[in-house]
Amino acid sequence: MxxxxxxxAALAGVLxxxxxxxxxxxxxxxxxxxxxxxxxxxxxxxxxxxxxxxxxxxxxxxxxxxxxxxxxxxxxxxxxxxxxxxxxxxxxxxxxxxxxxxxxxxxxxxxxxxxxLRGRCASCKTSISPRYPLVEAITGALFALCGWRFGLTPTGALWAAFAALLICQFLIDFDTQFLPDPLNYMLLWLGLVGAAMGWTGVTLSSAVWGAVFGYLSLWLVYHGYRLITGKEGMGYGDFKLLAALGAWLGADYLIAIILVSSLVGAVIGLTLRFAGKLAHKDIPIAFGPFLAGAGLVCLVIGPELVRQWVPFAFPLGTLLR
Ligand SMILES: [Zn+2]
Structure with a gap:
């Protein structure tokens, strides 16, 4: 180093x-x-x-x-x-x-x-949720990672924005079961612009097909599931989020993203179960946090390592690159 x-890394971390x-x-x-x-x-x-x-x-x-x-x-x-x-x-x-x-x-x-403040309000001493400093610390760590890996460059700034938007989507969907459109669209456009400018290392055609197939694949799953069971398994926000991730990582990563997101889902599910938060089985768990988590995992370990670790998730790799 x-x-x-x-x-x-230090400067990006403070930011x-x-x-x-x-x-x-x-x-x-x-x-x-x-x-x-x-x-x-x-x-x-x-x-x-x-x-x-x-x-x-x-x-x-x-x-x-x-x-x-x-x-x-x-x-x-x-x-x-x-x-x-x-x-x-x-x-x-x-x-x-x-x-x-x-x-x-x-x-x-x-x-x-x-x-x-020892985690308490300065005035009334009511305890403040540790989630606030945790979000700050995680954002700082991910920005530092981007600064360390890419330097203070457009690429570094772009991936830092990727991290920030995914942290928001992760927690907003976890709290409310909604993925706000403005954040999904910002993520999608930034991914496409990053590909067009050559900043994300993904070709523009792979980014565009990533967005198209990302959206279509979950759209098909959604309507198929609804036809068979009469229930709605996820929402349109999920299609848009996978479309955005496809734009960032490229079409050939879509299967890997789904794989990683089920892993993230298992980890979150087990964590919540051990924390005693999943007592009622009826509580619907949003799919968005798993997708956002998968995007963050891909950022942390690096897209190239994902390709090496789950090579079978890239069957059409050469076609869609
Ligand atoms: Zn207070």
Missing amino acids: SVSQGFD GLLVGSFLNVVIYRMPVMMYRDWLTDAVANLMSSKDQPSLWSLVFGPKSKAPKELEAAADKAAPAIENLPRFDLALPASRCGACGHKIRLHENIPVLSYIF
């Missing part, structure tokens, strides 16, 4: 700690922002179908009218939605969930503040 390699702190905000707020958008849209659509009855009859038949109760509900909800205070990734400032204490700058230093 050269001096400059160590310097790049990663700061980014990790921001990811905590994204992971908590993005689902809330999504729910707010959906509610706002639902009320706006009900209001507009009230003003334009043709919209309602277009869906429910020529003579049908929106039920009075729905109209009344929309009327009631509209002002409440309009008066919602601003809520996005920038505002309002972070506060303690228990007492509302505004988190000051020196209480917001990644990992260190958690240690100095």
Whole structure:
């Protein structure tokens, strides 16, 4: 390891700690922002179908009218939605969930503040989830890895962004069973751009086919499963996430990604079981965390080692490269 390699890793690591702190905000707020958008849209659509009855009859038949109760509900909800205070990734400032204490700058230093505060709110002493410093530490470690492996280059920055987006998708899906579109699309576009610029080492055609086959394969599994069992096994977010991973790693990696994701699923399942969190068998486990985890595993051990470890997962390797 050269001096400059160590310097790049350290600098990227510090940046990663700061980014990790921001990811905590994204992971908590993005689902809330999504729910707010959906509610706002639902009320706006009900209001507009009230003003334009043709919209309602277009869906429910020529003579049908929106039920009075729905109209009344929309009327009631509209002002409440309009008066919602601003809520996005920038505002309002972070506060303690228990007492509302505004988190000051020196209480917001990644990992260190958690240690100095002994994992408790500075004001009300309610314990803070260790997940926050853990996300910061993992993001810092993965950024350091990218800086160490690729230096402070566009390639290093791109793979660091890959790590950050996957950490978000992993935890958001774990918490809410949703994979936000903006994050999936950002991941997909960055993968395609990285291939086009030659930064990810994947040919553009392999990246495009990776995205296409990634989406199609899970789409087929989903509809096949639904035809046979009448149930929905996963969601459209999963197709988009595998499409994005296909764009990053190339079409020939898709089978390996699925293999690694089932391994990740087994590890997460066993961990949760031992932690006593899987007492109820009915709790649906999202597939997204396994896919995101597989992407992170591929980043950590390196795509080339994946190819060496599971060579049988690359049957069409030469065709799709
Ligand atoms: Zn507090």
